[in-house]
Amino acid sequence: MLSNTAITPSTLSVKDLPWQILWNKDKCTLCGKCTAICPVNAIELGVFRKRIVQTSLEPGATQSSDHSIFYGIRQKTDPAYSCVGCAMCSLVCPNDAIIPARSDEADKLRFHINKGGRPRTRGGRRNVPGSLLDQIKFIRISMLTDPALDAGRHEFELRTLLGRVLSPEENLKFVEKNGWIPPVREIYPLIIGGMSFGALSPTMWEGLQMGVAYLNEELGMPVRISTGEGGCPPRLLRSRFLKYVILQIASGYFGWDEIIHSIPEMKVDPCAIEIKYGQGAKPGDGGLLMWHKVNSLIAAIRGVPSGISLPSPPTHQTQYSIEESVAKMIQSMYMAWGFRVPVYPKISGTSTSLSVLNNLTRNPYAAGLTIDGEDGGTGAAYNVSMNHMGHPVASNIRDCYLNLVKVGMQNEIPLFAGGGVGKTGNLAANAAALIMLGASGVQVGKYIMEAAAGCLGSESDRCNICNIGLCPKGITSQDPRLYRRLDPEQVAQRIVDVFISFDIELKKIVAPLGRSTSLPIGMSDALGINDRAAADRLSIKYVV
Amino acid sequence: MCRLIALTSEEPLSPMIALRALDVMREGHDGSGVGLLLRDLAGPFENMKDAPILSGIFSEKGLKRLDRFMMDVGFMTKYRMSFKSPKTPPPGVPRRDVYLVRAYEYPEEWENLSNGELYSRLLILRLELQRMGEEKGDMIVFSFWPDTIMIKEIGEPLDLAEHLNINRMDLGARVIMAQGRQNTNYEINLYACHPFFIQGFSTMTNGENTAFIPIKEYMMSRGFQGYTGYQSDSEVFTHILHYTISQLGLSIEAYKHVITPLQDEDLKNHPDYQFLKQLKHSCRKLITDGPNCVIGCLPDHSLFMAQDRKKLRPGVVGGREGLFCFSSEICGLDAAIPDRDKNKDFQPMHLDTAIVGPDRKEVTICCQTQQLPHLH
Ligand code: SF4
Numbered sequence: 001m002l003s004n005t006a007i008t009p010s011t012l013s014v015k016d017l018p019w020q021i022l023w024n025k026d027k028c029t030l031c032g033k034c035t036a037i038c039p040v041n042a043i044e045l046g047v048f049r050k051r052i053v054q055t056s057l058e059p060g061a062t063q064s065s066d067h068s069i070f071y072g073i074r075q076k077t078d079p080a081y082s083c084v085g086c087a088m089c090s091l092v093c094p095n096d097a098i099i100p101a102r103s104d105e106a107d108k109l110r111f112h113i114n115k116g117g118r119p120r121t122r123g124g125r126r127n128v129p130g131s132l133l134d135q136i137k138f139i140r141i142s143m144l145t146d147p148a149l150d151a152g153r154h155e156f157e158l159r160t161l162l163g164r165v166l167s168p169e170e171n172l173k174f175v176e177k178n179g180w181i182p183p184v185r186e187i188y189p190l191i192i193g194g195m196s197f198g199a200l201s202p203t204m205w206e207g208l209q210m211g212v213a214y215l216n217e218e219l220g221m222p223v224r225i226s227t228g229e230g231g232c233p234p235r236l237l238r239s240r241f242l243k244y245v246i247l248q249i250a251s252g253y254f255g256w257d258e259i260i261h262s263i264p265e266m267k268v269d270p271c272a273i274e275i276k277y278g279q280g281a282k283p284g285d286g287g288l289l290m291w292h293k294v295n296s297l298i299a300a301i302r303g304v305p306s307g308i309s310l311p312s313p314p315t316h317q318t319q320y321s322i323e324e325s326v327a328k329m330i331q332s333m334y335m336a337w338g339f340r341v342p343v344y345p346k347i348s349g350t351s352t353s354l355s356v357l358n359n360l361t362r363n364p365y366a367a368g369l370t371i372d373g374e375d376g377g378t379g380a381a382y383n384v385s386m387n388h389m390g391h392p393v394a395s396n397i398r399d400c401y402l403n404l405v406k407v408g409m410q411n412e413i414p415l416f417a418g419g420g421v422g423k424t425g426n427l428a429a430n431a432a433a434l435i436m437l438g439a440s441g442v443q444v445g446k447y448i449m450e451a452a453a454g455c456l457g458s459e460s461d462r463c464n465i466c467n468i469g470l471c472p473k474g475i476t477s478q479d480p481r482l483y484r485r486l487d488p489e490q491v492a493q494r495i496v497d498v499f500i501s502f503d504i505e506l507k508k509i510v511a512p513l514g515r516s517t518s519l520p521i522g523m524s525d526a527l528g529i530n531d532r533a534a535a536d537r538l539s540i541k542y543v544v
Numbered sequence: 545m546c547r548l549i550a551l552t553s554e555e556p557l558s559p560m561i562a563l564r565a566l567d568v569m570r571e572g573h574d575g576s577g578v579g580l581l582l583r584d585l586a587g588p589f590e591n592m593k594d595a596p597i598l599s600g601i602f603s604e605k606g607l608k609r610l611d612r613f614m615m616d617v618g619f620m621t622k623y624r625m626s627f628k629s630p631k632t633p634p635p636g637v638p639r640r641d642v643y644l645v646r647a648y649e650y651p652e653e654w655e656n657l658s659n660g661e662l663y664s665r666l667l668i669l670r671l672e673l674q675r676m677g678e679e680k681g682d683m684i685v686f687s688f689w690p691d692t693i694m695i696k697e698i699g700e701p702l703d704l705a706e707h708l709n710i711n712r713m714d715l716g717a718r719v720i721m722a723q724g725r726q727n728t729n730y731e732i733n734l735y736a737c738h739p740f741f742i743q744g745f746s747t748m749t750n751g752e753n754t755a756f757i758p759i760k761e762y763m764m765s766r767g768f769q770g771y772t773g774y775q776s777d778s779e780v781f782t783h784i785l786h787y788t789i790s791q792l793g794l795s796i797e798a799y800k801h802v803i804t805p806l807q808d809e810d811l812k813n814h815p816d817y818q819f820l821k822q823l824k825h826s827c828r829k830l831i832t833d834g835p836n837c838v839i840g841c842l843p844d845h846s847l848f849m850a851q852d853r854k855k856l857r858p859g860v861v862g863g864r865e866g867l868f869c870f871s872s873e874i875c876g877l878d879a880a881i882p883d884r885d886k887n888k889d890f891q892p893m894h895l896d897t898a899i900v901g902p903d904r905k906e907v908t909i910c911c912q913t914q915q916l917p918h919l920h
């Protein structure tokens with residue numbers, strides 16, 4: 001840019017951007033791979049003009065000043081093309097000549113990503129690294145009268161229940177009188193949370209489903225996966241693998257026409273129905289699938305025209321309140337499958353979760369409650385919702401569990417926790433902490449994308465462009481040129497790796513606590529934290 | 545790790561037998577305390593099987609408060625067994641004013657009460673006395689129940705026996721349970737001493753209950769007044785037993801299915817699969833996960849032993865018709881019943897509940913994979 005050109009308020013320099021591309025002229029071969037792969041066209045071939053002054057001390061020698069040019073990589077500064085730090089350029093560079101670096105100070109771009117009055121939307125999680133869950137330690141090592149159990153040798157039964165469990169008195173009465181006993185599923189306590197077909201690419205979805213099927217059929221691990229709000233491919237609906245699937249219904253009812261119509265043809269019942277009322281990443285917002293991703297396949301499965309954005313309303317339009325939802329929605333879903341399938345709501349973490357729970361305790365059908373905390377991920381949401389809305393999951397789960405303890409229903413309505421579980425990679429430790437705070441199990445989405453498909457997103461705002469269909473890893477794109485990068489078989493293999501290693505780590509946590517034959521739900525005496533306020537808030541031990 | 549011994553006999557026995565057996569097993573306890581439960585009593589209590597007996601430790605002041613309180617409720621003393629102990633207790637044993645074992649006459653207006661109502665009133669009275677005692681520190685109440693005596697104290701079993709003159713002629717019982725404590729707390733609270741007792745059910749345990757907190761929370765949320773206390777993580781075993789039999793109406797054979805349910809594979813092959821699956825789900829919060837050997841006694845004076853799922857604790861049962869003994873170690877059993885057919889000694893394994901019924905004829909082994917007795 002010339003120094004005397006006009007500038008606009010949004011004219012930025014490379015320094016003003018969150019990511020700076022460091023490019024090494026000596027190593028670059030000008031192969032062009034980086035510019036080709038960059039998902040946001042942040043870099044281009046640049047022609048640089050350079051003046052070379054040639055002087056000599058020899059008397060009489062000619063002094064010259066030449067201009068030469070060289071070619072290289074130039075980073076764009078237009079906010080619409082700013083680098084997202086995904087480092088795909090580094091990945092493909094044969095000579096390691098290029099890498100993005102995080103700016104050393106807060107960027108100026110953030111003040112300008114609202115062209116035309118449209119605030120920033122993106123995918124990913126709340127851009128705050130770190131997690132309270134990581135601070136929780138497991139302190140009650142069973143040393144008192146026994147050596148601890150052996151994680152590699154003792155028998156373990158780390159299962160959880162999804163479904164409305166009756167009180168022992170009622171249960172026995174109903175068994176005796178042949179009364180209706182609500183369906184209850186025995187499942188693995190780590191659930192793959194709702195990521196829709198549409199938000200995810202077909203290869204990613206296929207990989208997840210294959211991995212889950214393998215875990216169940218070959219390894220005997222009853223792992224379940226939620227569809228998210230986007231329907232379910234017709235063949236899966238009519239296959240025996242449906243029993244591993246939790247069908248999600250949300251305010252847009254996407255795909256439910258197909259689901260309802262296929263009920264008579266279903267070979268098996270689905271694991272459960274999850275009614276999504278809220279999502280931790282964007283409380284108060286409905287699902288959102290941007291038009292970029294609505295191709296004809298997605299449109300067909302969801303039962304909508306292609307090429308249009310698909311926002312789900314923030315609320316279920318036919319409902320007046322959550323009480324009504326509990327009464328109507330849960331009941332009609334139960335009826336659809338002849339009262340054989342558990343139905344439960346999923347809400348975003350909120351200071352009003354206790355009221356929701358209160359309603360559920362009074363409804364004899366509610367099969368559980370999933371609470372998705374503020375660190376939950378999403379495929380598309382307003383940046384402001386992701387960064388500032390929502391409730392931390394730990395205290396929410398703890399409050400709900402202790403409330404159930406107060407009314408004596410802690411075994412009757414299982415609580416599931418989601419949102420930021422394994423955010424910093426400590427999946428088993430985070431899950432175990434939530435279970436001991438009172439969760440019956442945990443849901444993970446983003447972790448699975450990271451671990452099973454190599455998602456590059458981070459809470460330092462790396463990548464996070466899942467919403468525009470340009471996912472450089474092919475995880476959240478509907479463009480065949482992109483999703484072909486992802487091999488479903490390999491995703492499935494990684495899913496299996498993730499669950500097996502999680503299982504080993506979970507055993508390594510519970511065995512020293514002297515637990516193996518039942519999941520230590522609510523075993524809060526095992527937990528400690530070196531933050532007094534957090535310890536008080538969670539009713540666990542303060543340890544330093 | 546504590547040591548346990550339980551005896552059931554047609555002929556009344558002196559509790560000394562149990563205390564001597566504990567002494568034999570002294571490697572496993574540190575003499576930090578003894579708990580003793582006597583039921584199906586002989587001697588002076590033989591003829592007052594229905595009279596509730598209060599057992600506890602009182603200061604002079606506490607005794608006065610007790611008398612006033614019991615008088616107000618309308619209970620009259622029917623028989624008192626006094627323990628005259630020397631002024632200076634043996635080393636390690638605290639000085640106490642009164643060890644009380646006293647049988648009462650019911651108030652008149654209680655006479656026509658149903659058993660259920662009577663039992664719940666007795667329980668409420670015991671809890672009230674315990675609360676009063678805790679308030680002023682002047683009474684410790686172990687049990688208030690017909691045909692039942694409980695003595696608990698800190699100290700070496702044999703020292704205590706001599707101190708309290710346990711060997712006296714008039715102290716005899718047909719069911720005896722005793723525990724020698726291995727102390728794991730610095731301050732010994734007698735309410736943390738086994739055996740524990742509630743409405744005719746009693747258990748003692750050795751081991752560590754690693755699922756204590758969730759179980760305790762669950763028991764306390766059952767809305768039954770007696771599910772309280774929990775100074776020891778083992779008290780829940782007694783309450784789960786009470787809950788299983790008295791609240792859920794199940795039999796002793798089901799107890800182990802509640803605390804250590806079968807795993808999926810075994811469950812699927814069980815003749816009572818449907819029932820047991822439901823039980824496992826709805827009683828999930830009562831699953832104990834630790835190394836525990838539970839020895840217990842039922843209101844009908846049956847004795848039983850159940851082992852944890854991993855069988856990490858020792859335990860043996862043996863004897864002869866009319867006299868059986870459950871013990872932590874074989875040496876304890878040898879001390880209690882030397883003349884028996886040792887080939888018939890049985891060490892219950894991870895699926896077993898060993899039961900000796902009130903007829904004291906034989907040891908019945910109930911394996912968890914067997915069909916349950918008819919479910920009513
Ligand atoms: S880091 Fe990603 S967005 Fe930035 S230039 Fe490289 S490929 Fe493009």
Ligand code: SF4
Pocket residue numbers: 123124449454455456457458462463464465466467470471472473474475476
């Ligand atoms: S790699 Fe794909 S899924 Fe991960 S943050 Fe980037 S766009 Fe989203």
